[in-house]
Amino acid sequence: MFLKVLEEIKAGYVTTYAIDCAVEHPVYDPKVNLKQICDREREKWQPVFTLYKPPEVRTNPYTGKEMPVEPIYYASNAITDPDVKKWIMDNVPDYSQRLSTSEDAEQFEEERDIQKVYLFSAKQKVPPIYKALSAHFRNRLRFAFVNLESAVSKNLASEFGVVDWPTLLVKNQFATPDDSSEKHYIFTGKMKLPEMIEFVEPFALAENEKKEERVIKSKTQTTVNRQTDASGYTMLTTVNDLEDQILSDYFAGLLYVAQKDQLTHLEVLEQLSEEYGDYINVALLVVEDVEEMSADLKREFKSAKLPQFRFYPNLKTGKDKRAASFEIIVPKGVGNAAAFSTIADEIESGYQTDVKDVSDKVYYSVGAQNARDGKVTVLYMYEGGSKI
Amino acid sequence: MASLGQIAVPVSAISDEAKASFADKEHLDIYLNKNVANVFDVIESSDKLVLLYIFHSENTVDEKG
Numbered sequence: 001m002f003l004k005v006l007e008e009i010k011a012g013y014v015t016t017y018a019i020d021c022a023v024e025h026p027v028y029d030p031k032v033n034l035k036q037i038c039d040r041e042r043e044k045w046q047p048v049f050t051l052y053k054p055p056e057v058r059t060n061p062y063t064g065k066e067m068p069v070e071p072i073y074y075a076s077n078a079i080t081d082p083d084v085k086k087w088i089m090d091n092v093p094d095y096s097q098r099l100s101t102s103e104d105a106e107q108f109e110e111e112r113d114i115q116k117v118y119l120f121s122a123k124q125k126v127p128p129i130y131k132a133l134s135a136h137f138r139n140r141l142r143f144a145f146v147n148l149e150s151a152v153s154k155n156l157a158s159e160f161g162v163v164d165w166p167t168l169l170v171k172n173q174f175a176t177p178d179d180s181s182e183k184h185y186i187f188t189g190k191m192k193l194p195e196m197i198e199f200v201e202p203f204a205l206a207e208n209e210k211k212e213e214r215v216i217k218s219k220t221q222t223t224v225n226r227q228t229d230a231s232g233y234t235m236l237t238t239v240n241d242l243e244d245q246i247l248s249d250y251f252a253g254l255l256y257v258a259q260k261d262q263l264t265h266l267e268v269l270e271q272l273s274e275e276y277g278d279y280i281n282v283a284l285l286v287v288e289d290v291e292e293m294s295a296d297l298k299r300e301f302k303s304a305k306l307p308q309f310r311f312y313p314n315l316k317t318g319k320d321k322r323a324a325s326f327e328i329i330v331p332k333g334v335g336n337a338a339a340f341s342t343i344a345d346e347i348e349s350g351y352q353t354d355v356k357d358v359s360d361k362v363y364y365s366v367g368a369q370n371a372r373d374g375k376v377t378v379l380y381m382y383e384g385g386s387k388i
Numbered sequence: 389m390a391s392l393g394q395i396a397v398p399v400s401a402i403s404d405e406a407k408a409s410f411a412d413k414e415h416l417d418i419y420l421n422k423n424v425a426n427v428f429d430v431i432e433s434s435d436k437l438v439l440l441y442i443f444h445s446e447n448t449v450d451e452k453g
Contacts, residue, residue, distance in 0.1 A: 002441055006416055016418040016439040017427050018410035022446040025421065031428035037442055047443040052431045054438075069432050092437050138435040 002049070005084045012132045012193045014051070014088050021045075049074065053091050058213050062235070062286045063266060094126050095134035096143035097219045100150045107216040108144055114211050115173050115203040117141050120157060121166045122148045130168075133196050139211045140204040141170075160184055168196060170203050232277035233269055236285040239296040245283050246312050247321050252351055253281040253312035254343070257297070260288050262307060265330070268339045276347060280314075301327075309343055315352045326350070355380075410441075 006016055019025075021038035028034035037048055051074075055067035072091050076083045096119070099105045108116070117137075119130050126145045134143040146153050148165055156162070160169055168187040175183050185203075189195040205211065234245050236255075246253035254276065256269045263286070273282040287293050287306060297304040300322075309328040312321050328346045330339045358366060367377045410420040423430045431438045 002439075003410065003413075003418075006413075006418060006439075011415060011417045014417065014437045014439050015434060016410075016416075016441060017423060017430070018418060018420045018441045018443065019424055019427070020410075020421055021442060021444045023421055025424040027425035029423075029425055029427045029429075032440065034424065034427070034442070038444075042444065042447055045444045045447040047441065049439065049441045052434075052438040052440065054435055088437070088439065093435070095435070132436075135436045 001079065001081060002084060005081050005088070008081075009085065009088060010193070012136060012197070013092050013128060051088065051091050054093050056093050056095060057215060057219070060235070062260060062263065062284070089128045092128045092131040093135055094131040095138050096126055096130060096145045097216050098126070098145045098147070098150075099152055099156065099216075100147075100218065102152050102155065104216050104218055105144075105152050105156060108142065111142065111211075111214055112173060114205060115141055116144060116171045117200055117203075118144045118146060118156070118160065118169050118171060119166060120146045120148070120153070120160075120162045120169075123166075124149075129191060129193055129196070132193055133200065136197055137200060137204050139213060140207070140209070141200060142214075160186075162186075166191065168199070170200055172203075233273040233282040233284050236283050239285070239293065239300045241285070242283075242300065246281055247318055249281055250315055250317060251279060251281050252314035252347070253283065253310075253321075253325075254347065255283050255285060255310045255312070256307065257285045257287065257301070257310070258307035259290060260286050265307065265309075265336070265339055268336050268343065271336075271340055272343060272347075275344070280347065280351075281312075311346055311350050313350055313352055 002016075006014070019034065019038075025034075025038075028038065051072040053070045053072055055069065058067055059065070060067055072087075074084075074087055076087065097104070097108055099108055117133075119126075121127065121130075124147060130143070130145065134141075137143075146156050160167075160171070162169070168191070169184050170187075171184045172182055185199075187196065187199045189199060236242065236245060242255070246255060254272060256265060258264070258266075263284075266284070269282065269284060276282065287297070290304070290306065294304045297306075301308070301310065305327075309330060310325050311328055312325045316324055328343050330342050334342070356362070356366060363377075363379060367379075370377045410418050413420070417436075427440065431440065
């Protein structure tokens with residue numbers, strides 16, 4: 001099944017490492033538990049498959065840390081060729097930059113020593129074929145995506161003489177107004193990946209001339225917002241992101257809001273994320289411009305106080321969750337250990353749970369009632385002060 | 389440490405997969421039994437999407453055992 005899909009997709013979209021456990025390998029990569037997987041009893045054997053999506057922005061712009069590769073698990077109930085194909089194609093990383101406004105176009109143009117590829121498209125989403133092209137030449141060419149309906153599309157189309165959509169072209173960045181070289185080259189072949197690669201290849205920098213990653217600001221914001229840091233917290237870029245990442249979920253949430261240059265408790269947030277990240281949505285909202293975001297902060301938190309930690313209780317969503325949220329007061333000047341302890345105490349006391357601290361008699365009563373209600377009762381026994 | 393998703397694949401699919409060979413498919417960006425010692429480092433350094441597929445070619449057990 002996978003082979004058939006991979007043959008259908010053809011090269012360029014996904015690199016597959018197929019490992020056959022029937023073959024004895026001298027060394028197994030411990031980072032993906034290969035040995036343990038291969039050593040399972042044969043009658044229990046099922047193939048294991050995971051996609052790994054590289055981060056579209058390699059470095060966290062706020063912390064300077066490397067962004068992790070993201071494992072994408074297969075989530076559909078059925079395993080059919082179309083489902084597998086969709087799973088793969090939906091996750092092709094996108095290194096193109098969407099030009100929506102004239103500011104985006106100007107920022108994209110600023111970099112002078114690397115050639116630029118443009119795709120003018122009537123599609124809302126960046127097509128996987130263009131994503132694959134951008135991955136093939138990452139940091140050897142820059143890729144722009146211009147949607148027909150964007151504010152800047154008319155001007156850019158006019159600049160390049162684009163009349164048909166889609167149009168793929170390379171702007172000759174090195175042409176000067178005085179020389180006779182072409183200012184841009186329009187692709188006239190079929191929109192097939194090998195042909196597109198062949199078209200842009202002559203303009204690409206050599207592997208050893210690769211540039212550092214550079215993305216326009218809007219790309220950083222939208223992309224980072226979809227990624228999580230290595231320790232598992234989500235990065236938000238606007239107050240409105242809370243709606244998707246915290247308020248819409250029944251899980252509890254912990255938010256750290258701070259100015260870009262005053263992320264004093266980032267290490268604490270990382271520790272909290274490692275400790276509670278499996279069942280709490282932990283998020284960081286970085287405020288780049290306090291004045292600009294002030295009104296949004298006041299609307300959302302009733303104050304523009306920074307920095308602050310906020311806890312959002314579980315089992316609530318939307319307005320109810322917002323109303324039940326509260327600031328966790330971390331005393332000024334305390335060290336990371338004390339800050340962690342303060343926040344952890346608040347999380348544990350604010351977390352809604354069905355767990356009842358019971359004596360044996362009460363347990364039997366609760367257990368009997370649950371059984372009548374068709375519920376399962378889990379009993380956790382402990383000694384002395386060693387609670388859950 | 390990276391964890392791996394695992395989905396039970398229909399038996400027919402397993403058998404097909406076991407019979408099929410991933411060998412000699414490098415023109416399709418498919419690499420069989422390559423980088424087994426450090427596959428995660430290779431994945432981390434890739435700019436492209438990577439599918440890690442771990443299978444057992446001798447596993448022909450069906451759902452009845």
